[in-house]
Amino acid sequence: xxxxxxxxxxxxxxxxxxxxxxxxxxxxxxxxxxxxxxxxxxxxxxxxxxxxxxxxxxxxxxxxxxxxx
Numbered sequence: 001x002x003x004x005x006x007x008x009x010x011x012x013x014x015x016x017x018x019x020x021x022x023x024x025x026x027x028x029x030x031x032x033x034x035x036x037x038x039x040x041x042x043x044x045x046x047x048x049x050x051x052x053x054x055x056x057x058x059x060x061x062x063x064x065x066x067x068x069x
Contacts, residue, residue, distance in 0.1 A: 024054035043067040
């Protein structure tokens with residue numbers, strides 16, 4: 001599972017299918033779902049897994065003004 005939450009609680013849950021690897025392509029799809037319909041500024045606290053640090057993900061975050069800690 002990939003879970004996003006804020007001070008009020010869970011805002012998005014993605015149930016990763018069994019056997020699916022969370023790579024940069026999959027993670028960008030999850031981020032796209034997360035940003036749909038939202039205009040508020042977001043800050044993501046992520047660890048240093050490869051999917052989070054991939055150039056395509058970093059470019060996506062920059063383009064959509066999502067700050068990463």
